[in-house]
Amino acid sequence: MARDVRLLSEPFIPGQFVGPFTNAHPGLGGVCTFVGEVRGDEAVEMLELSHYAPLTLPGMEALADEAIARFELMGMLMVHRTGQMRVGEPIVLVSACARHRRGAIDAVDFAMDHLKSEAWFWKREKRADGWHWIEPRAEDHADLARWK
Amino acid sequence: MTVTVVFLGRLADLAGAPEMELPAPLDWAALVRALDPDFAAELEGRKVRIAINGEVLGDKFTLRAEDGDEIALLPPVSGG
Numbered sequence: 001m002a003r004d005v006r007l008l009s010e011p012f013i014p015g016q017f018v019g020p021f022t023n024a025h026p027g028l029g030g031v032c033t034f035v036g037e038v039r040g041d042e043a044v045e046m047l048e049l050s051h052y053a054p055l056t057l058p059g060m061e062a063l064a065d066e067a068i069a070r071f072e073l074m075g076m077l078m079v080h081r082t083g084q085m086r087v088g089e090p091i092v093l094v095s096a097c098a099r100h101r102r103g104a105i106d107a108v109d110f111a112m113d114h115l116k117s118e119a120w121f122w123k124r125e126k127r128a129d130g131w132h133w134i135e136p137r138a139e140d141h142a143d144l145a146r147w148k
Numbered sequence: 149m150t151v152t153v154v155f156l157g158r159l160a161d162l163a164g165a166p167e168m169e170l171p172a173p174l175d176w177a178a179l180v181r182a183l184d185p186d187f188a189a190e191l192e193g194r195k196v197r198i199a200i201n202g203e204v205l206g207d208k209f210t211l212r213a214e215d216g217d218e219i220a221l222l223p224p225v226s227g228g
Binding site: 049050052054055058080092115116117118119120121122123124133134135136137 | 204225227
């Protein structure tokens with residue numbers, strides 16, 4: 001189970017994935033996990049992520065492969081939600097296990113920066129006056145530049 | 149003899165539908181002619197990319213879609 005990449009359309013509990021992922025890699029030296037959730041914002045009633053099946057999952061798989069090679073990982077777990085989400089629901093889970101901690105930590109940072117600004121997702125949020133598409137942020141592109 | 153055109157993100161709102169069928173073969177000029185002028189202007193911008201059958205084109209102006217192909221119009225992403 002070196003690479004486990006999933007798109008989910010329903011809410012998930014990160015621990016249900018991280019436990020088996022960790023157990024599948026005996027002998028690891030470190031495992032690093034990041035979970036991104038829908039941030040609390042009184043004005044936002046709901047968040048929706050859309051994707052494009054022919055690109056989104058293959059793109060995530062290629063990203064995970066790149067991280068595994070670059071940071072010499074034993075494995076990478078990447079789970080991303082699509083559809084409608086409320087405050088507090090997990091959107092994304094990235095976990096990396098490696099012989100040494102540095103690779104695991106950096107790999108998760110690398111994967112998140114790329115998911116934020118290069119993965120094929122489109123986000124919109126529902127406010128009192130309706131739905132609003134979210135434009136990419138300059139900070140996300142600056143984060144990505146760290147890895148060039 | 150049609151090409152399926154899929155609109156992603158806010159382009160689906162602009163187009164008023166998630167997808168449409170256009171006659172094949174379809175090149176860049178035919179695609180622009182088939183869309184309303186405001187939408188075409190949006191499409192010509194640097195930020196919108198095009199994929200054909202799951203492959204993102206390096207140069208969207210070289211688009212050439214045949215019968216049964218699916219093209220996707222991809223605005224800037226905002227994920228994670």
